[in-house]
Amino acid sequence: MLSLSFLLFPSSLLLPTTLAFYGSAPLLVFGNDQSIAFQNTASNMAASSVTDAELMYPKISDLGCDWDAAVVVHVDNLHNSRLSDHSVPRDAHVYIPYLTRSNKRSLDSAVEDWAATCSAKIVDALDQIDGKSLVKLDLEEGSYVPHISSLPPSSVLLITGTHTSHKRQRGPERPFPSITSHISAQKSATTIPTSRPKHNSTIPAGGPLFDRVQILTTPIITSLLISFGIFIPLAAFGVSALAGIQVPPRMLEIGKGMIVGKERKDQ
Structure with a gap:
């Protein structure tokens, strides 16, 4: 460093x-x-x-x-x-x-x-x-x-x-819209029927299903990365830790004695 x-x-x-x-x-x-x-x-x-x-x-x-x-x-x-x-x-x-x-x-x-x-x-x-x-x-x-x-x-x-800076040519500047024109634009926008397609305009409408439906979105990719990067390693570590736990011999003898006593009682 x-x-x-x-x-x-x-x-x-x-x-x-x-x-x-x-x-x-x-x-x-x-x-x-x-x-x-x-x-x-x-x-x-x-x-x-x-x-x-x-x-x-x-x-x-x-x-x-x-x-x-x-x-x-x-x-x-x-x-x-x-x-x-x-x-x-x-x-x-x-x-x-x-x-x-x-x-x-x-x-x-x-x-x-x-x-x-x-x-x-x-x-x-x-x-x-x-x-x-x-x-x-x-x-x-x-x-x-x-x-x-x-x-x-x-x-x-x-x-x-x-030094000439290569800037994008802009068109003539327009004056700022007035308040009345802004209100009229909002009213006209509310009267327009909302019949826009919900799919992305760059995706063909008549194509196959996987072309028309975007499966791997950003939230899905993020959740997959979190799952494979954090949760799955933690789960694997927990399983390996549990598998490594050994029962003491004293507990095994007590368990065997209880099973034998129960069998004798049943007889």
């Missing part, structure tokens, strides 16, 4: 850390500009390996406007552990492994503000770069991510992503 607790203790310590990084996305910035201003801005942005996205997105404009092309790549469900799957190197000027609470809408808003600050036009493809342009690439999970070497000489490449 002590060894099991010793093994589970490190796991309990790592669980909050794992949950904290779940749903996070990395942020990497590559640049051809090796100016001191760009390097200082990059070092200030990458001050911590875990950063809130709502605090990091407004700092994108701090990268400045000394570029001819800026490419912002967004990859669905991009995680720090999956960078090698996209052939993304980690030797970036800005490398934040865990960007928490990443949001696509906030990212787009920050990128649009950056383009407006630098008077750059926003395009959707690399072949549309003409003059000072900011390219927004929305890639699916597993897609190819461009490299900084494939961009024009004075370029900035920003790579990040967001």
Whole structure:
């Protein structure tokens, strides 16, 4: 028991850390500009390996406007552990492994503000770069991510992503029913004839008897398990205990004497 607790203790310590990084996305910035201003801005942005996205997105404009092309790549469900799957190197000027609470809408808003600050036009493809342009690439999970070497000489490449939770699509929300509609629904339910079949709808009605009647239900299975697991072993133990009881020899002699005396009396 002590060894099991010793093994589970490190796991309990790592669980909050794992949950904290779940749903996070990395942020990497590559640049051809090796100016001191760009390097200082990059070092200030990458001050911590875990950063809130709502605090990091407004700092994108701090990268400045000394570029001819800026490419912002967004990859669905991009995680720090999956960078090698996209052939993304980690030797970036800005490398934040865990960007928490990443949001696509906030990212787009920050990128649009950056383009407006630098008077750059926003395009959707690399072949549309003409003059000072900011390219927004929305890639699916597993897609190819461009490299900084494939961009024009004075370029900035920003790579990040967001975690999309696969939830079941729900229909339009309906308003809560009023009290009058609830009462009318109860009245209509009482007028409906109760002619529902009592058997399970998944069981064929015209099949054999054992298909139409569910014999092994949960209560029956539970009672059988209790009987075979508790009562029958107790009964067997009681029978074996009774069989092991031996009558003392003195009691046997008394019994034999009473039988002989009775026979003599009858004669």
